[in-house]
Amino acid sequence: MxxxxxxxxxxxxxxxxxxxxxxxxxxxxxxxxxxxxxxxxxxxxxxxxxxxxxxxxxxxxxxxxxxxxxxxxxxxxxxxxxxxxxxxxxxxxxxxxxxxxxxxxxxxxxxxxxxxxxxxxxxxxxxxxxxxxxxxxxxxxxxxxxxxxxxxxxxxxxxxxxxxxxxxxxFGDEQLGIARRVRNALTGESVTQLRSFVRGLLSPLRLARGTLHAAKGFAGIAGGVLTPTAPTSLLGPIGKQRRYTVARASMLDIRDVCGAFDVKVNDVVLAAITGALRTMLLRRGEEPRDDSVRTLVPVSVRSASNADVLDNRVSLMLPVLPVAIADPVEQLAAVHGRMAAHKSGGEAEAGQLATAFAEHWPFAPTAWAVRLASKFPQHGVDIVATNVPGPKQSRTVLGRRVIEILPYVPIAWQLRIGIAILSYVDRVSFGITGDFDSAPDIAFLAREIERHMELLVNEAHSRS
The missing domain is CATH 3.30.559.10 (Chloramphenicol acetyltransferase-like domain)
Structure with a gap:
């Protein structure tokens, strides 16, 4: 096969x-x-x-x-x-x-x-x-x-x-293949899909609501990509060379912020990025407007049954970061609210549905559509920020202890900056990729991420 x-x-x-x-x-x-x-x-x-x-x-x-x-x-x-x-x-x-x-x-x-x-x-x-x-x-x-x-x-x-x-x-050898097919037929994702199908037959209203929810998500993604953001130096042509730098934070500190303000880890890291981008824009002589920075946030749709399959299983959300807000706590609240709205808006589900649909669609139209879209400059997404959970326990390679793990995310489609966030044991690393010529100040951005994280931690500790 x-x-x-x-x-x-x-x-x-x-x-x-x-x-x-x-x-x-x-x-x-x-x-x-x-x-x-x-x-x-x-x-x-x-x-x-x-x-x-x-x-x-x-x-x-x-x-x-x-x-x-x-x-x-x-x-x-x-x-x-x-x-x-x-x-x-x-x-x-x-x-x-x-x-x-x-x-x-x-x-x-x-x-x-x-x-x-x-x-x-x-x-x-x-x-x-x-x-x-x-x-x-x-x-x-x-x-x-x-x-x-x-x-x-x-x-x-x-x-x-x-x-x-x-x-x-x-499927490995024949016996392993048979065992896996039997297991998949009786447990895991197959049962989930069967239950969903039966529930859909028994409840047309629920099925209709799910379709409308996905349609709303498609509209949100399309609107985000097609609606231009306020022009900034974050978006534009890129060259071949890359810059890379790292910001660091403590997972224990991030969880303190989560507890103090009832938010998620992803909210905290995005809020620190928001504050840092605001400062960067001001330093570049640009006005941080409320519609200045739309962020592509990949969302994992990897189920437990395919946790060990090596491929891409992601959808996306397109929140606008509140860079117009100066106060770090207000930034965090705004990020939390916007992320919650995008999660409830069906964007992740819509992306997952589109990917599943493409599996059964002829490949040629899909390839042609990607090529055509990539030929046109886009003005709706300004940066990518992806958060990946890493190992929770310390690891070794050839008996040597891994002290930390730094992530790298590529940039494309006129995005001049990409940020990957990776947790490892009790540390969080922000791997920042920048276009060499148009993003020479990503080291400043890294320091600002650390500074804004410290501001949030101090606010959390003052309220405890």
Whole structure:
């Protein structure tokens, strides 16, 4: 059975093809205690783990005239040496040096004639540390499955059940395939879908309400994309080069803010980003208006039954960040209210429904639509901000403790700044990607995110 890319997975390839300045790879950068492993030690470790990672030895093959979605096929000339890289930072090996390297590595496109991933060992970090940069094309994984992909490179945890990542059509040997099909027929998502179908037959009113809810969500997404925001320097043409930097926060502090103001973690991080973007716009001599910054917020629609499938399972919301508000607590309240409105407005459900519908629609019209849309400059979305939960327990690689994990999100479609938020144990990292020429001040943005987070934490503690 051919292992086709889903329409959403293939869409990332189409989007990359539409702009020669875009590289649509995501990454996780793990900072580890030293000393770094030898070249042979690391190669052997990765080779042992490749069997648990879908598509690690496969490349993408397109079909003539887009008659079907691209297919994963085995790379008969697979050579691990093409995918493992090693480099070192110049002294003193600080955050700035690492950020410069990440920007350069991630600006380069992955080779489509080979499996689309790379793994870099980076030596020479200060305090005797080293790093691993795991780079993978967005067509292979979203943020959630990308985090699971990184965990597959870590040492097995004796206190956890090892879960093998699977392909979309991976049934293993015959007995395992039969067992999985029986399990899926009797439990999990199949039962959920059957119950939903029966409830729909028994309650036409509920079915109608669900359809109207999705239609409302479609209208919200379309309106967000097609309604221009107030012009700012956040949106415009981008070049090939990238900048990268990091902001950091404590998950314990964020939860204190959640408790004090009865909000969600995502509300808090978006509020800190809102305050920082407001300050950045003012510093650039621009007026932060209430319609200045619409944000693409990916929403995971990954169910428990496909938690270990390596692909993209996301929808989206398009909230406008309240950058016109100066007070951080009022910003937080506004973010919370707007996010709640978008969640109840059916945008996530509409995106999920559209993706499911595309699975059963001929691929060619979908590909042509993506290509056509990418040719026109968009003026409705200004930045992307994606929040990904990472490992809750400390992990190790070859016996070395992972100190922190930094995320990377690509930018495209005239978005000059992208922000990925990743939690790891009790730390939260904001990985900020910027276009090299039009976003030279993302280091300032990172400091402002940390400052606004501190303001919210202080407000929370003063009320406790």
């Amino acid at each position: 051919p292992d086709h890319l889903s329409p959403l997975d293939a869409g990332f390839l189409e989007l990359e093809d539409s702009d020669p300045n875009v590289s649509l790879a995501i990454a996780a950068i793990a900072i580890l205690e030293g000393p770094p492993p030898s070249e042979s030690e690391f190669l052997d470790s990765v080779a042992d783990r490749l069997t648990t990672i879908p598509h690690a030895r496969q490349r993408v093959q397109t079909t003539a005239l887009d008659l079907s979605a691209p297919v994963w096929i085995d790379d008969d000339s697979f050579d691990l040496d093409h995918h493992l890289r090693r480099t070192a930072l110049p002294a003193p090996g600080d955050d700035e040096s690492l950020s410069h390297l990440v920007g350069r590595v991630m600006a380069q496109r992955l080779d489509r004639s080979r499996p689309m991933w790379e793994c870099w060992v980076i030596e020479g970090l200060e305090h005797g540390r080293w790093a691993v940069l795991a780079k993978v094309h967005h067509c292979m994984a979203d943020g959630i499955s990308g985090a699971r992909l990184f965990e597959a490179l870590c040492d097995p945890d004796p206190h956890r059940t090892v879960v093998r990542l699977v392909n979309r059509t991976d």
